[in-house]
Amino acid sequence: MHIEVITKQELETLKLDLSRLIEQEFKKLNKAQSIDYCLTTKEACKLLNVTAKTLQSYRDCKLISFTQVGSKIFYTKTDIDEFLDRFKIKSRLEVKSN
Helix, strand or coil, X not given: CCCCCCCHHHHHHHHHHHHHHXXXXXXXXXXXXXXXXXXXXXXXHHHHCCCHHHHHXXXXXXXXCCEEECCEEEEEHHHHHHHHHHCCCCCHHHHHHC
């Protein structure tokens, strides 16, 4: 068995390098998670627990934002979240704090 000894300064440098690497990886992870991904109509219906016809009514009434490419319709997670926030009924505690 081969054992190597490192100095205190080398150890501190190693700790600092590891800390920087971990921080960079967390930043990459957070950035990747914040990317707004597209949902199909079927996925949006499932998420909102509504039918495709109901979702179409929301679009027709301009209640929910969407993106249309040709005949394909997409929703971002942000579109869904904003739609839900508009119809959120605040609790008494939320109303009092505002």
